[in-house]
Amino acid sequence: MESDKVKQNKVEGSAPKPVSGASAFKPTTSKELDLARKREERKDAERKRVSEEQQQQHIRKKLLAECQTLLNVNYDWLYLDDYPDNRSVAIAKRTRDYWLFICCVVFIVFCAGVLGVVPAWVGGSAFGLLFITLCFAIKPFRRFFSTEPTLHELLQERKKLEFRALNHIKLLEGQEGLAWKCRKLSKYNQNLKRTLFQGVMDVSAKKRLFGVIKEKKHIRLYLQLMLEAEKAYKRLQKDYLKHHFSNLENGIDDTSEEPIRTTASTDNSVTVAVADSTDKGVEPSLKTE
DSSP: OHHHHHHHHHHHHHSOOOEEHHHHTOOOSHHHHHHHHHHHHHHHHHHHHHHHHHHHHHHHHHHHHHTGGGGGOOHHHHHTTTOOOHHHHHHHHHHHHHHHHHHHHHHHHHHHHHTTSSOHHHHHHHHHHHHHHHHTTSHHHHTTTOOOOOHHHHHHHHHHHHHHHHHHHHHHHTTTOSGGGGGGGGGTOGGGGSHHHHHHHHHHHTTOGGGTOOSHHHHHHHHHHHHHHHHHHHHHHHHHHHHHHHHHHTTOOOOSSSOOOOOOOOOOOEEEEOOOTTSSSOOOEEEEO
Protein backbone atom coordinates (compact mmCIF):
# COMPACT_ATOMS: atom_id res chain seq x y z
CA MET A 1 0.00 0.00 0.00
CA GLU A 2 2.71 2.43 0.95
CA SER A 3 4.64 1.67 -2.26
CA ASP A 4 1.51 2.34 -4.35
CA LYS A 5 1.02 5.71 -2.65
CA VAL A 6 4.65 6.64 -3.28
CA LYS A 7 4.32 5.75 -6.97
CA GLN A 8 1.08 7.72 -7.26
CA ASN A 9 2.73 10.81 -5.67
CA LYS A 10 5.66 10.54 -8.10
CA VAL A 11 3.32 10.38 -11.07
CA GLU A 12 1.33 13.38 -9.83
CA GLY A 13 4.52 15.38 -9.19
CA SER A 14 5.88 14.64 -12.65
CA ALA A 15 2.68 15.76 -14.47
CA PRO A 16 3.31 19.01 -16.53
CA LYS A 17 1.37 22.16 -15.76
CA PRO A 18 -0.65 24.03 -18.48
CA VAL A 19 1.53 26.54 -20.39
CA SER A 20 0.49 29.35 -22.70
CA GLY A 21 1.41 29.32 -26.39
CA ALA A 22 3.65 32.40 -26.09
CA SER A 23 5.60 30.72 -23.28
CA ALA A 24 5.80 27.49 -25.21
CA PHE A 25 7.48 29.18 -28.22
CA LYS A 26 9.47 31.72 -26.23
CA PRO A 27 13.23 31.57 -27.01
CA THR A 28 15.30 30.26 -24.17
CA THR A 29 18.90 30.24 -25.39
CA SER A 30 21.00 33.37 -26.04
CA LYS A 31 21.31 32.53 -29.74
CA GLU A 32 17.56 32.35 -30.13
CA LEU A 33 17.20 35.61 -28.22
CA ASP A 34 19.68 37.34 -30.55
CA LEU A 35 17.88 36.05 -33.62
CA ALA A 36 14.53 37.20 -32.26
CA ARG A 37 15.95 40.62 -31.42
CA LYS A 38 17.47 41.03 -34.90
CA ARG A 39 14.19 39.91 -36.45
CA GLU A 40 12.29 42.55 -34.48
CA GLU A 41 14.86 45.21 -35.43
CA ARG A 42 14.46 44.35 -39.10
CA LYS A 43 10.69 44.56 -38.79
CA ASP A 44 10.90 47.91 -37.01
CA ALA A 45 13.33 49.25 -39.63
CA GLU A 46 11.03 48.08 -42.43
CA ARG A 47 7.99 49.66 -40.78
CA LYS A 48 9.91 52.88 -40.30
CA ARG A 49 11.07 52.89 -43.94
CA VAL A 50 7.53 52.29 -45.19
CA SER A 51 6.17 55.04 -42.94
CA GLU A 52 8.82 57.51 -44.13
CA GLU A 53 8.16 56.63 -47.76
CA GLN A 54 4.44 57.17 -47.28
CA GLN A 55 5.09 60.47 -45.55
CA GLN A 56 7.38 61.67 -48.37
CA GLN A 57 4.80 60.67 -50.96
CA HIS A 58 2.13 62.51 -48.99
CA ILE A 59 4.31 65.66 -49.00
CA ARG A 60 4.90 65.35 -52.76
CA LYS A 61 1.20 64.82 -53.41
CA LYS A 62 0.27 67.84 -51.28
CA LEU A 63 2.84 70.01 -53.07
CA LEU A 64 1.49 68.89 -56.45
CA ALA A 65 -2.00 69.90 -55.38
CA GLU A 66 -0.84 73.30 -54.09
CA CYS A 67 1.05 74.22 -57.26
CA GLN A 68 -1.41 72.69 -59.72
CA THR A 69 -2.31 76.18 -60.96
CA LEU A 70 1.01 76.22 -62.84
CA LEU A 71 -0.61 73.99 -65.44
CA ASN A 72 -3.12 76.77 -66.26
CA VAL A 73 -0.53 79.45 -67.13
CA ASN A 74 -1.07 80.98 -70.58
CA TYR A 75 2.48 81.81 -71.65
CA ASP A 76 1.36 83.54 -74.85
CA TRP A 77 -0.48 86.19 -72.86
CA LEU A 78 2.44 86.70 -70.49
CA TYR A 79 5.08 86.65 -73.21
CA LEU A 80 3.52 89.72 -74.92
CA ASP A 81 4.83 88.71 -78.32
CA ASP A 82 2.64 91.30 -80.15
CA TYR A 83 3.61 94.07 -77.73
CA PRO A 84 4.65 97.21 -79.71
CA ASP A 85 8.34 97.87 -79.19
CA ASN A 86 9.91 101.19 -78.32
CA ARG A 87 11.23 101.71 -81.86
CA SER A 88 7.75 101.54 -83.39
CA VAL A 89 6.40 103.90 -80.74
CA ALA A 90 9.27 106.36 -81.36
CA ILE A 91 8.67 106.33 -85.13
CA ALA A 92 4.93 106.86 -84.63
CA LYS A 93 5.61 109.71 -82.21
CA ARG A 94 7.98 111.38 -84.68
CA THR A 95 5.43 111.04 -87.48
CA ARG A 96 2.75 112.60 -85.27
CA ASP A 97 5.05 115.52 -84.43
CA TYR A 98 5.74 116.13 -88.14
CA TRP A 99 2.02 116.07 -88.89
CA LEU A 100 1.25 118.54 -86.11
CA PHE A 101 4.09 120.82 -87.27
CA ILE A 102 2.78 120.86 -90.86
CA CYS A 103 -0.74 121.55 -89.64
CA CYS A 104 0.46 124.48 -87.54
CA VAL A 105 2.51 125.98 -90.38
CA VAL A 106 -0.31 125.69 -92.91
CA PHE A 107 -2.83 127.15 -90.45
CA ILE A 108 -0.54 130.13 -89.80
CA VAL A 109 -0.22 130.74 -93.55
CA PHE A 110 -4.01 130.50 -93.93
CA CYS A 111 -4.53 133.01 -91.12
CA ALA A 112 -1.99 135.30 -92.75
CA GLY A 113 -3.97 135.09 -96.01
CA VAL A 114 -7.19 135.95 -94.21
CA LEU A 115 -5.57 138.98 -92.61
CA GLY A 116 -4.11 140.10 -95.95
CA VAL A 117 -0.51 139.62 -94.94
CA VAL A 118 0.04 137.23 -97.83
CA PRO A 119 -1.76 137.06 -101.16
CA ALA A 120 -5.21 135.50 -101.21
CA TRP A 121 -4.20 132.63 -103.49
CA VAL A 122 -1.50 131.64 -100.98
CA GLY A 123 -4.04 131.68 -98.17
CA GLY A 124 -6.49 129.64 -100.26
CA SER A 125 -3.82 127.10 -101.13
CA ALA A 126 -2.87 126.89 -97.48
CA PHE A 127 -6.51 126.27 -96.57
CA GLY A 128 -6.74 123.41 -99.10
CA LEU A 129 -3.49 121.94 -97.88
CA LEU A 130 -4.72 122.25 -94.29
CA PHE A 131 -7.90 120.39 -95.13
CA ILE A 132 -5.99 117.56 -96.80
CA THR A 133 -3.56 117.36 -93.89
CA LEU A 134 -6.38 117.18 -91.36
CA CYS A 135 -7.99 114.36 -93.38
CA PHE A 136 -5.00 112.18 -92.45
CA ALA A 137 -6.41 112.07 -88.93
CA ILE A 138 -9.30 109.99 -90.30
CA LYS A 139 -8.34 106.32 -90.29
CA PRO A 140 -10.13 105.17 -93.51
CA PHE A 141 -8.58 108.05 -95.46
CA ARG A 142 -5.13 107.45 -94.01
CA ARG A 143 -5.20 103.76 -94.98
CA PHE A 144 -5.10 104.75 -98.68
CA PHE A 145 -1.61 106.18 -98.19
CA SER A 146 -0.03 104.29 -95.27
CA THR A 147 -0.72 101.15 -93.22
CA GLU A 148 1.57 102.09 -90.35
CA PRO A 149 -0.28 102.31 -87.00
CA THR A 150 -0.50 105.65 -85.31
CA LEU A 151 0.85 106.49 -81.88
CA HIS A 152 -2.63 106.29 -80.37
CA GLU A 153 -3.21 102.82 -81.84
CA LEU A 154 0.15 101.56 -80.55
CA LEU A 155 -0.51 102.87 -77.05
CA GLN A 156 -3.99 101.34 -77.06
CA GLU A 157 -2.52 98.00 -78.14
CA ARG A 158 0.00 98.20 -75.31
CA LYS A 159 -2.71 98.88 -72.76
CA LYS A 160 -4.84 96.05 -74.11
CA LEU A 161 -2.03 93.47 -73.89
CA GLU A 162 -0.92 94.68 -70.46
CA PHE A 163 -4.48 94.54 -69.14
CA ARG A 164 -4.92 90.99 -70.48
CA ALA A 165 -1.64 89.84 -68.93
CA LEU A 166 -2.33 91.51 -65.58
CA ASN A 167 -5.83 90.06 -65.46
CA HIS A 168 -4.41 86.60 -66.16
CA ILE A 169 -1.85 87.03 -63.36
CA LYS A 170 -4.66 88.08 -61.05
CA LEU A 171 -6.56 84.89 -61.85
CA LEU A 172 -3.44 82.78 -61.29
CA GLU A 173 -2.60 84.36 -57.96
CA GLY A 174 -6.14 84.23 -56.62
CA GLN A 175 -6.67 84.97 -52.95
CA GLU A 176 -3.88 82.76 -51.60
CA GLY A 177 -1.14 83.66 -54.09
CA LEU A 178 0.90 81.43 -56.37
CA ALA A 179 4.39 82.87 -56.76
CA TRP A 180 5.37 82.37 -53.11
CA LYS A 181 4.36 78.69 -53.29
CA CYS A 182 6.99 78.17 -55.99
CA ARG A 183 9.64 78.60 -53.29
CA LYS A 184 8.77 75.07 -52.12
CA LEU A 185 9.77 73.73 -55.55
CA SER A 186 13.34 75.01 -55.28
CA LYS A 187 14.48 71.47 -54.43
CA TYR A 188 13.73 70.47 -58.02
CA ASN A 189 15.06 73.64 -59.68
CA GLN A 190 17.88 75.65 -58.13
CA ASN A 191 17.09 78.67 -60.33
CA LEU A 192 14.11 79.41 -58.09
CA LYS A 193 16.57 80.38 -55.35
CA ARG A 194 17.90 83.31 -57.38
CA THR A 195 17.61 86.71 -55.74
CA LEU A 196 15.81 87.93 -58.85
CA PHE A 197 12.80 85.79 -58.00
CA GLN A 198 12.88 86.15 -54.22
CA GLY A 199 11.46 89.67 -54.38
CA VAL A 200 8.46 88.51 -56.44
CA MET A 201 7.84 85.64 -54.03
CA ASP A 202 8.02 87.91 -50.99
CA VAL A 203 5.58 90.41 -52.49
CA SER A 204 3.23 87.57 -53.48
CA ALA A 205 3.31 86.20 -49.92
CA LYS A 206 2.27 89.65 -48.64
CA LYS A 207 -0.51 89.80 -51.30
CA ARG A 208 0.83 93.06 -52.72
CA LEU A 209 1.89 91.76 -56.12
CA PHE A 210 -0.51 93.90 -58.17
CA GLY A 211 0.78 97.04 -56.57
CA VAL A 212 4.24 96.25 -57.98
CA ILE A 213 3.61 94.73 -61.42
CA LYS A 214 2.81 97.66 -63.68
CA GLU A 215 5.16 97.47 -66.68
CA LYS A 216 6.20 94.99 -69.34
CA LYS A 217 9.49 94.16 -67.62
CA HIS A 218 7.62 93.14 -64.46
CA ILE A 219 5.32 90.88 -66.46
CA ARG A 220 8.34 89.31 -68.19
CA LEU A 221 9.94 88.69 -64.79
CA TYR A 222 6.79 86.94 -63.60
CA LEU A 223 6.82 84.91 -66.82
CA GLN A 224 10.41 83.75 -66.16
CA LEU A 225 9.40 82.70 -62.66
CA MET A 226 6.48 80.67 -64.00
CA LEU A 227 8.71 78.97 -66.58
CA GLU A 228 11.25 77.92 -63.94
CA ALA A 229 8.45 76.82 -61.60
CA GLU A 230 6.87 74.70 -64.34
CA LYS A 231 10.19 72.92 -64.92
CA ALA A 232 10.37 72.13 -61.20
CA TYR A 233 6.72 71.02 -61.17
CA LYS A 234 7.27 68.56 -64.01
CA ARG A 235 10.33 67.14 -62.23
CA LEU A 236 8.23 66.78 -59.07
CA GLN A 237 5.55 64.94 -61.05
CA LYS A 238 8.17 62.60 -62.51
CA ASP A 239 9.65 61.94 -59.06
CA TYR A 240 6.22 61.28 -57.56
CA LEU A 241 5.24 58.79 -60.27
CA LYS A 242 8.63 57.07 -60.07
CA HIS A 243 8.26 56.46 -56.31
CA HIS A 244 4.57 55.59 -56.72
CA PHE A 245 5.21 52.76 -59.19
CA SER A 246 8.17 51.59 -57.11
CA ASN A 247 5.94 51.42 -54.04
CA LEU A 248 3.31 49.49 -55.98
CA GLU A 249 5.92 46.89 -56.92
CA ASN A 250 6.95 46.62 -53.27
CA GLY A 251 3.37 46.33 -52.05
CA ILE A 252 3.26 49.76 -50.35
CA ASP A 253 0.07 51.79 -50.51
CA ASP A 254 0.96 55.49 -50.74
CA THR A 255 -2.38 56.77 -52.06
CA SER A 256 -3.89 57.38 -48.63
CA GLU A 257 -4.46 60.95 -47.53
CA GLU A 258 -2.39 60.50 -44.36
CA PRO A 259 0.59 58.21 -43.79
CA ILE A 260 -0.48 54.95 -42.22
CA ARG A 261 0.89 54.51 -38.76
CA THR A 262 1.97 50.96 -38.12
CA THR A 263 1.10 49.51 -34.75
CA ALA A 264 2.34 46.29 -33.25
CA SER A 265 -0.34 43.62 -33.22
CA THR A 266 -0.91 41.65 -30.09
CA ASP A 267 -1.02 37.92 -30.55
CA ASN A 268 -3.69 35.95 -28.82
CA SER A 269 -2.26 33.81 -26.08
CA VAL A 270 -2.78 30.11 -26.54
CA THR A 271 -2.83 27.82 -23.55
CA VAL A 272 -1.69 24.25 -24.01
CA ALA A 273 -3.33 21.95 -21.54
CA VAL A 274 -1.47 18.67 -21.17
CA ALA A 275 -3.57 15.93 -19.67
CA ASP A 276 -2.35 13.74 -16.89
CA SER A 277 -1.08 10.35 -17.98
CA THR A 278 -3.37 8.84 -15.43
CA ASP A 279 -6.53 10.39 -16.98
CA LYS A 280 -8.82 8.16 -18.89
CA GLY A 281 -7.53 8.47 -22.46
CA VAL A 282 -7.95 12.25 -22.68
CA GLU A 283 -5.71 13.79 -25.40
CA PRO A 284 -4.06 17.24 -25.11
CA SER A 285 -6.24 20.13 -26.31
CA LEU A 286 -5.66 23.81 -27.33
CA LYS A 287 -7.57 26.59 -25.59
CA THR A 288 -7.60 30.10 -26.87
CA GLU A 289 -7.97 32.78 -24.28
